Amino acid sequence: MSFGGRVLPLDRANVDTDQIIPAHNLTGVESKGLGKHLFTGMTGGPELLAKYDGATVIVTRENFGCGSSREHAAWSLADRGFTAVIAPSFARIFHENAYNNGIAPIVVDAREIDALLAAESLHIDLEAQVLRVERLRESESGGDPGVHRPDVPFELDPLRKSFLLSGGYLAFLNSKLPDVRAWVAARGAA
Numbered sequence: 001m002s003f004g005g006r007v008l009p010l011d012r013a014n015v016d017t018d019q020i021i022p023a024h025n026l027t028g029v030e031s032k033g034l035g036k037h038l039f040t041g042m043t044g045g046p047e048l049l050a051k052y053d054g055a056t057v058i059v060t061r062e063n064f065g066c067g068s069s070r071e072h073a074a075w076s077l078a079d080r081g082f083t084a085v086i087a088p089s090f091a092r093i094f095h096e097n098a099y100n101n102g103i104a105p106i107v108v109d110a111r112e113i114d115a116l117l118a119a120e121s122l123h124i125d126l127e128a129q130v131l132r133v134e135r136l137r138e139s140e141s142g143g144d145p146g147v148h149r150p151d152v153p154f155e156l157d158p159l160r161k162s163f164l165l166s167g168g169y170l171a172f173l174n175s176k177l178p179d180v181r182a183w184v185a186a187r188g189a190a
Contacts, residue, residue, distance in 0.1 A: 004123040007055060008048065008058045009059050009119075010058055011060070013063055014066055015065070016067030017070050017073040018041045019067075020076060021073055022037065023070075025037040031078070031101070033079065034079045035077075037076055054081075059122075061110075064089075066091040066094070067091070069093045074101040077103055078101050078102060083102075084103065084124055087106075087107065087113075088108065088109065102164060102167045102171070104126060106131065106154045107155070108154055116133070120134075121133075126156070
């Protein structure tokens, strides 16, 4: 599975779940409709989203998703159309929630982040576990936005990678239902 997208450069470390979606917006357990609250708890967050409207990939600094445990943070990102977050590290619970909700939490070496923050768009190949800068912002490329950088490898947990390739944990489980039904039917006939 490969996908590409416009980058939202979030040049901040320790973006917590209250910045991703404030607690006062957690009024239910529905995952749809939360994108409208994304980054409203962050100074300059709504303006950043407006500036990079249509972005599907976030590049940020270390410890993204720290703070309170809430799946709503991943839900709000997915509802807004984000398919990947790239950072040197993630808070453990956010990392798990991202996988479960079909958002690729891609960990790269901190030395790669400056170059990735300068990207206008990225191409991500989940199966090959590599990402590539498709286009740099003109201000970062010395007037040549077509400048290409080498591919950046990353690693995904093999089981959780299968969640992403299926569209998230629940989609992964759903894909197993025919096998489970066949196993149950075979056991019932025995």
